[in-house]
Amino acid sequence: MSLTELALGDRPTSMTETSSQEIPLRVSSAKTRKKNLRSAAEIAVRAKKVETRNIDFFYGSNQALHGISLDIHEHCVTALIGPSGCGKSTFLRCLNRMNDMIDETVVRGDILLDGVDIYQRGTDVVELRKRVGMVFQKSNPFPKSIFENVAYGPRVAGVRKRGVLDEIVEKSLRQAALWDEVSHRLNDSALNLSGGQQQRLCIARALATGPDVLLMDEPASALDPKSTAAVEDLIFELKDTYTIVIVTHNMQQAARVSDQTAFFYEGRLIEVGATNELFTRPKEKQTEDYITGRFG
Amino acid sequence: MRLSEHTQGRPYAKHASRIFTLLCGGATWLCVFILLLLLWNVFSFGWNSLSWDFINSYPSRFAEKAGIKSALVGSLYLIALTALFSVPIGVGTAIYLEEYAPASRWRTLVQINIANLAGVPSIVYGILGLGLFVRAMQLNRSLIAGALTLTLVVLPIVILAAQESLRAVPGSIRQASYALGATRWQTVWQQLLPAALPGIMTGVILALSRALGEAAPLVAIGAATYVRFLPENIFKDEFSALPLQIFNWTDQPQKGFHEVAAAGIVVLLAVLIGMNAMAVILRYRFSKNKRW
Numbered sequence: 001m002s003l004t005e006l007a008l009g010d011r012p013t014s015m016t017e018t019s020s021q022e023i024p025l026r027v028s029s030a031k032t033r034k035k036n037l038r039s040a041a042e043i044a045v046r047a048k049k050v051e052t053r054n055i056d057f058f059y060g061s062n063q064a065l066h067g068i069s070l071d072i073h074e075h076c077v078t079a080l081i082g083p084s085g086c087g088k089s090t091f092l093r094c095l096n097r098m099n100d101m102i103d104e105t106v107v108r109g110d111i112l113l114d115g116v117d118i119y120q121r122g123t124d125v126v127e128l129r130k131r132v133g134m135v136f137q138k139s140n141p142f143p144k145s146i147f148e149n150v151a152y153g154p155r156v157a158g159v160r161k162r163g164v165l166d167e168i169v170e171k172s173l174r175q176a177a178l179w180d181e182v183s184h185r186l187n188d189s190a191l192n193l194s195g196g197q198q199q200r201l202c203i204a205r206a207l208a209t210g211p212d213v214l215l216m217d218e219p220a221s222a223l224d225p226k227s228t229a230a231v232e233d234l235i236f237e238l239k240d241t242y243t244i245v246i247v248t249h250n251m252q253q254a255a256r257v258s259d260q261t262a263f264f265y266e267g268r269l270i271e272v273g274a275t276n277e278l279f280t281r282p283k284e285k286q287t288e289d290y291i292t293g294r295f296g
Numbered sequence: 297m298r299l300s301e302h303t304q305g306r307p308y309a310k311h312a313s314r315i316f317t318l319l320c321g322g323a324t325w326l327c328v329f330i331l332l333l334l335l336w337n338v339f340s341f342g343w344n345s346l347s348w349d350f351i352n353s354y355p356s357r358f359a360e361k362a363g364i365k366s367a368l369v370g371s372l373y374l375i376a377l378t379a380l381f382s383v384p385i386g387v388g389t390a391i392y393l394e395e396y397a398p399a400s401r402w403r404t405l406v407q408i409n410i411a412n413l414a415g416v417p418s419i420v421y422g423i424l425g426l427g428l429f430v431r432a433m434q435l436n437r438s439l440i441a442g443a444l445t446l447t448l449v450v451l452p453i454v455i456l457a458a459q460e461s462l463r464a465v466p467g468s469i470r471q472a473s474y475a476l477g478a479t480r481w482q483t484v485w486q487q488l489l490p491a492a493l494p495g496i497m498t499g500v501i502l503a504l505s506r507a508l509g510e511a512a513p514l515v516a517i518g519a520a521t522y523v524r525f526l527p528e529n530i531f532k533d534e535f536s537a538l539p540l541q542i543f544n545w546t547d548q549p550q551k552g553f554h555e556v557a558a559a560g561i562v563v564l565l566a567v568l569i570g571m572n573a574m575a576v577i578l579r580y581r582f583s584k585n586k587r588w
Contacts, residue, residue, distance in 0.1 A: 098475060103399045130477035140468035142487060153476040156486070202472070209477055 038076055038259040040274035046073040049213060049243040050095060055109035057090055057267075059102070064090045066267045067109070072213075072260075077235060077244045079258030079275065081251060083290070086264040088247045092215050095245065096132035097125050113213070130157060133206035137218040139198035141190035141205075146182050149190045149201055153209035168208050175241075176204035177234055196227025203234065207242075214238065216246040220253065232257050251291055255279050263287045338565070342558025350559055354524040355541065359552025364560050366523040367541035370439070371508060371567070373527060374537055377443030378450060378507050383500055385447070386454030390496075393455075394462045395484055414452035421448040422516025430517050437518050439530040442537070445513050450503040457499020461492035494582040501575035505568050511539035538564045 038046075050072040057065035065087045072078050080088040093099045094107060097118065111118050118128055130153070141149050150169045151159075159165055169186070173179040178200045182193070190201055199219060206214060216235070220228040235244055235257045248254050254261050255275060262272040263286070271278060271287045282288040353363020389410075397403045425445030435441040465488050473483040489496075520534045521544035527533040538560060545557035 096475065098471065101471070101474060126477050126479055129475055134475040136468060136471065136475075138468060140466070140472045142469060142472065143491060152473070152478070152486070156473075156476065156478040156482045205472075205476065 037276060038274070040277060043073050043076050043260055043274055046075060048072070049074040049114065050245075051110075051112040051115075052091075052094075053110040053112075055091070055094060055107065055111065057087070057094060057099070057108075058106040060104045064267050065094075068269045070262055070269055070272055072243060072245055074243050075239055075241075076259040077239050077246060077257055079254035079261045080245065080247045080264060081249075081254050081261060081290075082264035082270075084249070087267040088262075088264045089217055091264070092217055092245060092247050095213070095215055096129050096134055097123075098129075098134065100125065130209045131211050132213045132215060133209060133211035134215045135199070135203050135206050135217065135219045138222055139195060139202050141193070141198050141201055143189065143191060145187045146190050146193070146201060147186040150205050150208050153205060157209060172204040172208040173201075175207050175238065176200045177230065177237075178204055194227075196223050196230060199223060199227065199231060200234065203231070207238075211242065213243045213245065216244065218247050218249060221249060228253070251279075263290060265290070335565075338558050338561050342555055342560070342562050345555045345559035346562055350556070351563065355522050355536075359548075359550055359556050362545070362553070362556050364538070364541060364563055366526060367536040367538050367560070368563060368567075369526050370523070370535040371538040371564075373439050373530065373535065374443050374446060375504050375508055377439060377530065378446045379500065379504055381443060381447040382450050382454050382503070386451050386500070387458045387496060389451075389455045390458030390462060391484055391488075394459055395480065395488065410452050410455050414456055417512075418449045418510050419512040419516055421445060422513030424448060425513060426517045435531065437520065437534050438532055439527055439535045441517055442514055442519055442535060445517055446507040446510060449510060449513055450507045453503040453506065454500055457503065458492070458496045461495025461499065462488055464495060465491045494579045497578045497582070498575045501571055501578075505571050508568060508571070509539055509564070511537075511543050514540050515543070538567070 048071045052068055052070050052072075055065050055068040056063060068087075068091055070078075070091075080092060082088050090099065094111060095113075095118075099105050099107065107119055113128070113132065117123075142152060144152075147169055150172050151165045154165060154168050159168070170179060170183075173182060178197060181197060182188075182201075190198065193201060199222075203214075203216075203219070219235075220231045223231065232253065235246065238244060239259075246254075246258065258275045260272065261275045261278045263270045263278070263282075263284075265286055271282060271284045273283070278287065279291055282291060288294075350363050351368065352365055353361065354366050355364075356362040393403060393407065397406075422445060425441065425448060429435045429441040429444045430437060433441075435444070469487050469491065470483060473487045478486070514537055519540055520536050521540050523534055523536045525533070527535050542557050542560040542564065545553045545560060548554075
């Protein structure tokens with residue numbers, strides 16, 4: 001038994017077996033995490049869930065993205081890192097066409113979801129967004145009950161039966177590791193939850209529509225370390241079911257949770273690779289400067 | 297080095313601050329004083345004439361017998377009908393401009409015009425109402441014609457208030473709804489309108505309070521001031537309204553009518569206060585669970 005293991009001896013390694021009453025955070029040990037991170041070879045064998053080809057993006061006359069080509073593989077976590085204003089959030093919002101809501105924006109290039117171009121004419125944006133869920137930087141629960149927040153997606157999709165809704169809500173809340181904390185007060189206002197709980201509620205809400213892909217725009221940047229750990233563990237567990245793309249400012253976070261990392265700088269994709277490799281042996285000088293904290 | 301060594305240049309800053317506070321406080325109290333003076337004047341003048349008989353009688357040639365029944369009922373009808381017309385049109389316009397219309401010159405043009413219309417004197421709407429509703433549409437001097445004219449007066453206010461309330465709903469709520477695969481229609485009905493409702497209702501009630509006090513446009517369409525019956529057919533019957541009746545009474549030479557007019561003002565104020573209280577209560581009730 002190593003010294004570290006001795007020191008961490010009585011720390012629960014997984015909350016699934018023990019009571020999850022008081023600690024929302026499921027501490028996965030560094031070991032399980034390492035094991036779970038996928039290598040370049042492991043990523044490559046997985047199907048391409050989203051492929052982007054030469055994406056240019058314009059806000060009016062201002063070009064925010066320059067020829068981004070990036071493959072996002074199934075059941076992997078892809079982290080997008082880079083300094084503020086580098087276009088990583090813009091890129092993320094292209095993937096479920098949330099940029100459509102901003103006036104005077106233009107997208108060029110192809111974005112394929114399961115091989116189908118999501119920007120082609122006749123694409124049902126509403127359907128697309130059910131398949132590509134999104135979690136925002138700032139938790140944004142609706143001013144409604146916890147239940148209604150999670151049930152909103154299925155409801156707008158046309159689910160009416162109470163029994164089905166109950167089932168979806170419970171499943172989603174369980175997946176978001178929030179069920180044990182809120183199961184006894186589903187009718188309370190979601191706004192009474194703590195910041196970390198609200199963010200996990202937003203994740204549960206996004207899961208309730210049954211998406212394939214989950215986009216997360218700095219999901220933990222407004223949270224305290226404990227809630228951040230909870231969200232990170234969540235991402236870790238969700239990737240077996242979903243394909244996750246996460247934008248983060250926090251490089252440790254990218255290193256902790258992602259299998260693949262893409263480094264953006266000034267609207268360009270500088271480098272993309274398996275997280276282990278990109279952080280230990282970056283190919284580009286700019287990537288190295290950024291991850292070692294020399295700028296950004 | 298201490299900052300205080302360099303501050304000799306501003307020995308009056310403290311006094312200036314105190315004087316400014318006094319001036320602002322004085323301005324506030326001046327408003328309250330004028331309001332109280334006005335209320336006292338009206339109440340002391342009209343108190344004697346105020347009775348159930350006054351509220352429940354029709355106008356008369358004799359000040360002692362004159363009552364406000366037809367004007368009060370006319371006003372209530374007018375407000376209800378005006379609300380019926382102005383709320384759907386106004387809120388619909390606001391939703392279209394805020395949520396549907398793409399940014400364009402056309403939208404800017406419409407927006408500027410609505411803001412300008414809110415500042416147009418009500419007599420102008422009265423003349424429009426006379427030409428359009430009374431004459432062209434042959435509605436004559438009916439309640440419908442009056443309510444439609446008042447709708448013109450309050451519509452810009454309702455639109456602006458509803459737009460303001462919709463704009464106050466945080467963008468994050470819209471984004472969350474769209475990101476969950478909601479259509480625009482679902483987002484508007486299930487998120488935006490419920491969230492904006494307290495603001496919209498407050499705006500509507502304040503706009504209707506203004507309609508309640510308007511005399512000029514009703515004078516312009518030729519609404520009556522001597523009506524000894526309650527309206528039965530809103531498309532045909534003549535009607536009167538509180539401000540019109542009051543205006544008519546103040547115009548009479550006999551002093552008795554001036555007292556009756558003061559009593560009428562008390563009734564008008566009571567209805568106004570009632571409406572404003574309703575706005576406050578509704579706002580409170582609906583906004584209890586809303587914060588972002």
